[in-house]
Amino acid sequence: MNVLLFNASPKKNGATQEILAIMKEQISTDVNVDMLCLGDFNIAYCLGEKCCYETCTCIQEDDMQQIIDRIDQADKIVIVAPSYWADVPGQFKVFIDRCTPYSDTNPNQEHRKLKAGKVCYAVALRTGTRPMECEHIIDTIKHWCGHMKIEMPDSMYFCGINDKADIGLYQDQIAKKAIEWFL
Numbered sequence: 001m002n003v004l005l006f007n008a009s010p011k012k013n014g015a016t017q018e019i020l021a022i023m024k025e026q027i028s029t030d031v032n033v034d035m036l037c038l039g040d041f042n043i044a045y046c047l048g049e050k051c052c053y054e055t056c057t058c059i060q061e062d063d064m065q066q067i068i069d070r071i072d073q074a075d076k077i078v079i080v081a082p083s084y085w086a087d088v089p090g091q092f093k094v095f096i097d098r099c100t101p102y103s104d105t106n107p108n109q110e111h112r113k114l115k116a117g118k119v120c121y122a123v124a125l126r127t128g129t130r131p132m133e134c135e136h137i138i139d140t141i142k143h144w145c146g147h148m149k150i151e152m153p154d155s156m157y158f159c160g161i162n163d164k165a166d167i168g169l170y171q172d173q174i175a176k177k178a179i180e181w182f183l
């Protein structure tokens with residue numbers, strides 16, 4: 001099995017990464033684990049030209065294909081996204097826009113397809129205490145999964161998270177989910 005741990009934030013040493021690090025510790029050594037942080041990639045904004053509706057290819061050449069290839073290699077993906085202004089971080093939204101050539105968002109057009117049978121789990125986190133913002137982020141990831149033909153069977157979220165140290169409180173809960181998700 002190939003697992004991709006996907007940090008949907010620009011930051012590689014924060015709470016988002018800590019959640020993925022705890023998960024990684026629980027994954028058996030015979031599983032191939034890939035880990036990425038969106039902040040490490042150069043992903044240009046979608047220019048809205050809609051050329052990909054016809055060609056199934058983006059006119060821009062950057063790191064996007066590299067990320068798509070890594071998603072395509074994975075059987076299971078975990079996407080962890082913090083709340084930025086009550087939504088996903090801008091880098092992740094740009095990434096989603098650029099997935100258009102691989103999505104069925106334009107039903108009458110052809111599109112590229114990822115390998116079938118992938119599963120994605122979503123995790124959201126925020127500093128504020130009300131769950132609504134996290135639920136919105138989970139919905140955004142679910143929406144992306146739907147159009148990418150990826151199943152999303154489960155998710156979780158954490159409120160009241162300022163930084164990496166706050167994740168310690170939830171270490172057992174995260175480890176338990178990882179065992180369940182990567183059995």
Ligand SMILES: Cc1cc2nc3c(=O)[nH]c(=O)nc-3n(C[C@H](O)[C@H](O)[C@H](O)COP(=O)(O)O)c2cc1C
Binds near residue numbers: 009014083085087133
């Ligand atoms: C630009 C920015 C905007 C943020 N906006 C919100 C917000 O709207 N609501 C919230 O609860 N937390 C917000 N936060 C806090 C983050 O969701 C929280 O600190 C999270 O733990 C960040 O994860 P990280 O440590 O991996 O960067 C924001 C943080 C940043 C940097």
